[in-house]
Amino acid sequence: MFKQGTPSSHFICVTSGLTKIYIEGYGKNLILALVKPVDYIFGPGVYLDNKHYYSASAVEDTTACLVDTSIFKKLIRSNPDFAEDFIKRTSAQTLFNFEQVISLTQKQMHGRIADALFYLSEKIYCTNPFNMTISRQDLADISGMSKESAIRILKEFKEEGILTVDGNIFEILNIKQLKQISETG
Amino acid sequence: MFKQGTPSSHFICVTSGLTKIYIEGYGKNLILALVKPVDYIFGPGVYLDNKHYYSASAVEDTTACLVDTSIFKKLIRSNPDFAEDFIKRTSAQTLFNFEQVISLTQKQMHGRIADALFYLSEKIYCTNPFNMTISRQDLADISGMSKESAIRILKEFKEEGILTVDGNIFEILNIKQLKQISETG
DNA sequence: ATCCTTGATTGATATATGTCAATGGTCAAA
DNA sequence: TTTGACCATTGACATATATCAATCAAGGAT
Known part of the structure; x- marks a missing residue:
């Protein structure tokens, strides 16, 4: 634009x-x-x-x-x-x-991705299972890290049952735990 | 306050x-x-x-x-x-x-300290040999790093002849090189 | 002078994060 | 169907940076 x-x-x-x-x-x-x-x-x-x-x-x-x-x-x-x-x-x-x-400056990657996920879910798409229309690179550019790192954090969140990813449909399963991660950096 | x-x-x-x-x-x-x-x-x-x-x-x-x-x-x-x-x-x-x-998010420590030094010299004290009235911790809090890291970068700058530090009197000797460091991150 | 506090400095070490390279998946064009 | 382009994913590795602990220097108060 x-x-x-x-x-x-x-x-x-x-x-x-x-x-x-x-x-x-x-x-x-x-x-x-x-x-x-x-x-x-x-x-x-x-x-x-x-x-x-x-x-x-x-x-x-x-x-x-x-x-x-x-x-x-x-x-x-x-x-x-x-x-x-x-x-x-x-x-x-x-x-x-x-x-x-x-x-961006005081949290480590897990907390930053958590913040980005809340931003997307609460402020942008305003639903919980939400359709990620942005790329992983964009997610990384929101959270100030490399896209590889962003992908790795997402993977960890999936493994811990905090998140499901089906194609581009994201669902935050454990909001409380994710808030916790956001808080503790 | x-x-x-x-x-x-x-x-x-x-x-x-x-x-x-x-x-x-x-x-x-x-x-x-x-x-x-x-x-x-x-x-x-x-x-x-x-x-x-x-x-x-x-x-x-x-x-x-x-x-x-x-x-x-x-x-x-x-x-x-x-x-x-x-x-x-x-x-x-x-x-x-x-x-x-x-x-803070895209430069590494050398570039960030360079930026902080220019900020102090050009915007705050407005002289080149300037009297640092802030602590190293404050310098670190401006540049988003630990005070130990800030001190180490200052030491390197001194060793490379970019900077002299006499007590709390700082002088940027090689402005051009420091600008360079700020640019290249 | 001596003690005590505070800030500056240094070194050793752990770890968070980026980079590079390879692989795999998906979709559209030929 | 095949090709190619693009994005997502994974692994191995290098390195930037924080943390922890110890030492050192400089004043201020007693």
Whole structure:
């Protein structure tokens, strides 16, 4: 959909499908979030230099509509309720980033995969047996590890009866134990 | 100054000294930023649930003044320029967080210490031979590693002539090489 | 001066994690 | 059916990094 470093003149509203937004780092990508309908993609560059500071690409067939950022900015200036709501949203986003950073920097792989699984099940697909439409590489890019490592952790979870994987259908069997793993790092 | 999880009813303006803001994670801390005069401490909780989502404590003797958040919120609603400026600041903050996350998750220790040294020299102390007023543990908490590892990397940099350390006076001798290390991870 | 606390440093060791290479499965195009 | 491309999986191995324990240096208080 767009690449890090390119000019950004619109903000994007995803109306169907699923999109990943990710930073292209040193040889690997870090997925910041998955965006599902109806949610917005609005990067920090909009109020700075009108560049994208992350890339976005569809992981499922996705439709979206674009809104010129100048319209958005006018709305912010003219409507205090809108501005306040926007600040609330970005605050929540920041909070989410905090949790993510702590997970990525202070937990080991098992805890990070656990967090990613909960993110997918609770926040993205919103069901428990859920259909993984993202690749193992994407899962690894969410959890900040190599895809081989991610696969190995999944295998361990399967062996311990925490998880079943049938094709791309994932089911978390033992939520409590997985929460435990998330907590203890 | 305040602890993660406590209620936050004011925003803080640091008028002298140096303060670290950090997240208390699983057994270790992650320093998000150092705050020097004159800058503000304004967490994401202010517009959500009025709680602090990170802790702050002084690393040098620090004075600060407090402003009730309700005053701040009124200003946001009544003054579009102020609101826009605030959004710009938080955008810049978000951008900085992005760089930080990439550094922490995709670079190895040498690159992360290099980044931390540049942060201290260029953004915080703003001189090149600079007086490290933070501890090695703090340096480690900025770079997301154990203090022993941080010390070892510093030692290597000294041996390679990139850095001199005299007491708490640090001088980056070979900026170009250190940039190189930051780039190559 | 001596003690005591705190932070810095060093070494030895364990382990978490990445890398590389090989294999297998699946699906679509020819 | 066969081929090829792509993704998932597995194993063997190298190495980055944390942990633990010990030592050392510098002040402050008694």
